[in-house]
Amino acid sequence: MKAPRAVVIGSGFGGLAAAVRLRVMGYDVQVLEALDQPGGRARVFRRDGYTFDAGPTVITAPYLLEELFALAGRRMEEYVQLVPVDPFYRILFHDGSTFDYVQDEERLLAQIRAMSPRDVDGYRKLAAHAERIFDIGYTQLADQPFDRARDMIWVIPKMIALESHRTVYGLVARYIKDERLRRAFTFEPLLVGGNPFTTTSIYLLIHWLERKWGVHFAKGGTGEIVSGLVRLLGEMDVPVRLNAPVERIEVSNGRASAVCLEGGERIAADVVVSNADPSYVYTRMIDGAHRRRNTDAAVARKRQSMSLFVAYFGSTKTFPDVAHHTIVLGERYKGLLNDIFARKRLAPDASLYLHAPTRTDPSLAPPGHEALYVLSPVPNNRAGIDWKQQAEPYFERILEELDRRVLPGIRSTVTSPSFLTPDEFEHDLRSVDGAAFGLEPRLTQSAYFRYHNRSDDVAGLYFVGAGTHPGGGVPGVLSSAKVLERVVPRPAHPAAVPTMAGAAR
Structure with a gap:
């Protein structure tokens, strides 16, 4: 008898980890990715000789990645190299003092x-x-x-x-x-x-x-972890299909029975695992008649997390004294956070996270250049900010702050800039309100009060990723895939997994 089929929606870290674990459990697995490259938030932008990780840059709990390769009889080191970062973060305070957060x-x-x-x-x-x-x-x-x-x-x-x-x-x-x-x-x-x-x-x-x-960093960038997992899945006979946006989850007799792509293609499934934002999946992909608990009204009452403004840019000079990870704190703290989370307004000041990966891996930029990424927490799209008008001037304000406090002279050396705003989170990454991390992690939206890994409304539908338990961050997302082993039934007739010797090397 044929092994049951599991369809995974999304190829972020949660989706890729879920695909590995489902395949080892004995499912016939297929991953569907809406974008033109795998990774979801962890995709990669390459241009003009620079490599920019779009999303996660801090890798902690590396054993969770090692586990995935070990499940398939492989060693992670054959696919990706992780190197420790020291200090974890250099924190710059408004008064000019600094603090290096380290492990020792x-x-x-x-x-x-x-x-x-x-x-x-x-x-x-x-x-x-x-x-x-x-x-x-x-x-x-x-x-x-x-x-x-x-x-x-x-x-x-x-x-x-x-x-x-x-x-x-x-x-x-x-x-x-x-x-x-x-x-x-x-x-x-x-x-x-x-x-x-x-x-x-x-x-x-x-x-x-x-x-x-x-705290670790992957040589070649976080995207190399994605590439390593996609390669592993290929060796396990799990295709990762790109440009395959799911429009609807078909429900028959209360159970997920298929996914339908934009354009009309139907793919039958015994199990559906979504790495997409659960708020989006429930309200946009599942007919309201099948949702007793996660109704449109119930989802609308939930508090979505803040969003992010992320700028990716090169520099024609290097800054050898800059740490790999730098936190640039402004004068305000609680007031700024109130602006972002409660008042939902674009504040005149900002606190920033600066990522300088060429400190650890110079290959990510042309010789003598720097690849940089600066992130600023901003309100989600419930704020109604017009990012088409605000992105450029906001980037200029950020550059002024970086020039003054951490990257002297950066403004005259910037090259190849681009931005990720709440609009891209909402439309490209299908995140409700442009939230960058799904639900805000309050006590009333954690553990049992977060979206459940096993759907309350539709049998055979499961969730992984930042929006479900245990929450955001790479360790949380990878752990959400581990939960599947406790809630997804084991196949009665499992599919054989290719052995190390039989894999295409």
């Missing part, structure tokens, strides 16, 4: 001591608390399904003990008194779409996750 505790404590001696013991207590959160929130829960109320009930006492009702900023402020250090240890929720002043302190697990496994 003694170096970390020495910097804290130099900046605020009274906070050394406070940081030790904060790190211990973050480790306890990590042991529960990540080690025990990241790859567990939360689609039944009882899944949540048993963990509530642990969450109370960990003070999960507090926000990230609120918990850090309990231990740390220096405002600069409070900002240094609370910006990380922004990497998964959350406001440190409203995001549950569960997300402090990111701090310990980075301390535990470090």
Whole structure:
């Protein structure tokens, strides 16, 4: 008998990881990607000799990638090379002081001591608390399904003990008194779409996750991880079909039975796994008659994350003193975040993340040049900002700040610039409201309260990616694919997976 067919919608990290795991489980798998290259948010822009990673640039918990290759009997090192980054981040404060966030505790404590001696013991207590959160929130829960109320009930006492009702900023402020250090240890929720002043302190697990496994970068760029996974899938007889946007998920007798592409092609499926934004899938791809829980009204009540303005550009000179990852914090912190998340207005100031990958891999730019990427959190498209008018002047404002604080002379050396705005998140990446990370990671939109990995409305439909449990960030997205192994039924007649020896090398 033929093995059942699984169709994966989207080839971001979640979709590719899901395809590997489903294939190993014994499904006949096909991946459908709407864009002209794989990767989703992790796609690559190449032009004029520069290579720009469009999305994720920080790789943590590399074991999650190693697992995928090991499941197929391969070694990750044969497909992609990860190298550690030190410091993890260089943080530039408005007053001109700097802080290097590093893995080594003694170096970390020495910097804290130099900046605020009274906070050394406070940081030790904060790190211990973050480790306890990590042991529960990540080690025990990241790859567990939360689609039944009882899944949540048993963990509530642990969450109370960990003070999960507090926000990230609120918990850090309990231990740390220096405002600069409070900002240094609370910006990380922004990497998964959350406001440190409203995001549950569960997300402090990111701090310990980075301390535990470090921060890494893929030689050749993050896109090389995508290429490695696509190559692995090819060896496993899993096609990744490009320019294949799904328009509709067909439901028969309450069960997903096929996907229909734009243009009318129908592809039958026994299982459908979506790496697309669940808000978009429920409201645009599934007829309302099949949605008892995730109705249009229910989806509209959810709070989508903020969006991003990302500029990619080269420089005809290099900046050897710049760190691989730099966080450029403005004078305002809470006020700026309120503008982004609550007031939904484009603020006159900004805090920035600057990515300089040529610090680690000079091959990403022509000789003597720099490939750069600067990201600014901005309101999602519910703000009504006209990005066709605002993108250029906003980039000029960012360049002025970079020129003044971290890249002196950059404005006269910029070449090959391009932008990614909330409009591209909404239209090219099919994210509702142009949100960059799906739902905002508040306590009321985490775990059981987030979109479930197993659809409540349609049997045989599953979700991976930032919009579902456990949430955004590369570790969260890869962990969402692990959840599938607990909720997708094992095939009665599994398809054989090609062995190492039989794979096309």
